[in-house]
Amino acid sequence: MLLRKCLSLVLLAGLAGCATLPSSGPTGGQIRKSATAPIQGAPIEIVDVGQLADIPALPGVALPASVLPQFTPTPTDMVGPGDVLDISIYEAGVALFATGQSAGQQGQLTTPGVQVQRLPPTRVDDAGDIVIPYVGKVHASGRTTGEIQTAIRKSMQRLSQNPQVLVTLNQAITNSIIIGGEVARPGRLVLQTNRESLSDVIALAGGYRGSSKDLMVRVVRGDVTADIRVNDIVENPALDVRIRPGDRLMLVDDPRTYSVLGASGRVEQESFRRSSVSLAEAIATAGGANPNVGDPAAIFLFRYVHTADGKEIPRVYHINMLHSSAFFLAQKFLMQDKDVLYFGNAAANQPSKMIQLISSLFSPIVTVTSAATVLK
Structure with missing residues (x-):
């Protein structure tokens, strides 16, 4: 009898110490509450993606030709200091x-x-x-x-x-460029026609090393810099900007990634496998919502967006995968670099967690009681 009382006291102390149940993150309702009525800071906009009009457009990318200073092509035999x-x-x-x-x-x-x-x-x-x-x-x-x-x-x-x-x-020093980074032959490259494009000079430097989807080219012309992804040049020829004498090019390994958190099949940081990855592909790659603790109706995407005046603000997109239309919308919703994909916890799973916790605490008592009965 004394043993049972002691074990009961231990059980009560254990339950009292459990302020919260184990969880991989907040539920959908908790996210909405903390976003619309935050304890600190301004409210965060939550966009419910229910139709195509709610899907955000990709941010406009300024073409390098409009960013970099443009000059009339110079003769290939133009002479300058150092030649x-x-x-x-x-x-x-x-x-x-x-x-x-x-x-x-x-x-x-x-x-x-x-x-x-x-x-x-x-x-x-x-x-x-x-x-x-x-x-x-x-x-x-x-x-x-x-x-x-x-x-x-x-x-x-x-x-x-x-x-x-x-x-x-x-x-020839004047009629040349410097190219470095992830290319086979970095160094000084003489422009033979002064009409070489970005893809031309990469090929003349021996081609790139690594995966094209992870490579970014930084073009420096004077005081102006333009960043272009190698994979995007294939899909958008307008990005294949013409290179000018004096340009400096650097190919860097800069993979685009997004993070998967919450009650998903697995929590990890995932790289873009292609130039574009849809939300449906990201959900499938993450294993979907965990059937034991996840809520497919509470899938959120956290992203920083730029307003018309250039300010960067946080925004949350919500999609309910219990609706059949959401599967089509998720195919049109494109992921961006540094997005956070979150799978909310199912509120209905909290009682089952409590039962599991109580069961795990009572198991030693049942075992000891059974052993004491056998000894008698």
Whole structure:
């Protein structure tokens, strides 16, 4: 008898210590109450998705062509600071750069035929100038190789008899971009046509590494930055922006994810398997509402949205999967990066949890009582 009283006291103490029953989260009613009448902060809007008009449209994505500064395509042989030029000077008759042995008028050397003098590789300095022997400085930045040839030739006309000049690019710095990150060959890439698109330069760099759905390209042009997902370029050719000399590209591994919480088949963070994932696919991937504790009528999606004035506010979307129309709506509702999909607990399951808890507490008493009876 004394043993039973002791065990009863232990049982009462255990029940008194249970302020709340075990739960994976709030019920649908508790979410609505806490959102519309929060203890702190402003109320949160809850949208009941019951028809197509309630499904939020995807946020408008600004096309890179409208974000990045646009310039007229420059010639492929445009020269700028840092470029290295190969310069060859051809002379006939009285040659300024000839290496022959016979002397002509004013000490110039004369040799039969045409003489060619190849100058050492000449780098364009920070001021955009190059230095030619006997001529001096010649401005090269912003000019094509043909225009530089003409400028050198004109400067030599008073020094040589009908000189001819050939200028070619040895190292192109101005007409190049920098590409790095998840590509096979990161580094400096020279644009051969100045009409290469984003997909072109990725291919010229050896292609991307990893999964295209997880890769994002960051294009930096001057002080402006545009982020483009590799997978989206295939589905929307307008995102395949044309690349300009001086651009900097970085491919980064940035997978889009959403979180699954509450009374679902499993709680986890899930990655987007394709460019777009519907709410129906997300629910199926999560295993649906747990049949023991979940409520299919209380499925919520938590998301930050941007208002017309650019502010970011929280919003909750509710869908009742007990209605047949919800299965069609869930196919049109598209998930977004960093969404939180929550499966509410069923309020009707709370009494069963209480019974299970009491049963687990009484089981030791029944076992001890049975053992004591057997001993008697």
